[in-house]
Amino acid sequence: xxxxxxxxxxxxxxxxxxxxxxxxxxxxxxxxxxxxxxxxxxxxxxxxxxxxxxxxxxxxxxxxxxxxxxxxxxxxxxxxxxxxxxxxxxxxxxxxxxxxxxxxxxxxxxxxxxxxxxxxxxxxxxxxxxxxxxxxxxxxxxxxxxxxxxxxxxxx
Ligand code: FES
Numbered sequence: 001x002x003x004x005x006x007x008x009x010x011x012x013x014x015x016x017x018x019x020x021x022x023x024x025x026x027x028x029x030x031x032x033x034x035x036x037x038x039x040x041x042x043x044x045x046x047x048x049x050x051x052x053x054x055x056x057x058x059x060x061x062x063x064x065x066x067x068x069x070x071x072x073x074x075x076x077x078x079x080x081x082x083x084x085x086x087x088x089x090x091x092x093x094x095x096x097x098x099x100x101x102x103x104x105x106x107x108x109x110x111x112x113x114x115x116x117x118x119x120x121x122x123x124x125x126x127x128x129x130x131x132x133x134x135x136x137x138x139x140x141x142x143x144x145x146x147x148x149x150x151x152x153x154x155x156x
């Protein structure tokens with residue numbers, strides 16, 4: 001028997017994950033149009049949706065084909081199909097933020113953190129914080145007057 005590598009899932013963690021996903025799916029299976037709520041619930045609870053194991057479990061509970069579940073999972077970009085990085089920066093690319101350097105900040109942040117396994121840079125469009133642009137979410141918390149230096153300090 002081959003030993004599991006550090007950080008890699010084991011059969012036991014896969015089994016626990018599958019049971020968690022099954023519990024979520026069973027809990028929502030009787031709802032109208034349950035697939036999307038189940039996918040959201042799995043992502044909320046586990047951080048991402050495994051396109052292999054989670055899809056199999058959900059398809060089984062809902063009596064759907066893997067292709068049906070996979071099709072919905074891949075159609076919506078909000079569903080994560082890989083584990084999330086440690087940090088997530090979402091830079092506002094709305095008009096007001098663009099007028100104060102949001103576009104340049106977004107491009108600089110993408111350059112700075114490209115290839116980093118710990119940081120994901122994404123975009124959002126207007127967070128209602130226009131007067132304090134460039135704005136963004138850093139791990140889900142709203143920040144204003146963002147600069148690349150502030151991002152680097154916060155994310156390092
Ligand atoms: S345009 Fe960026 S917060 Fe409104």
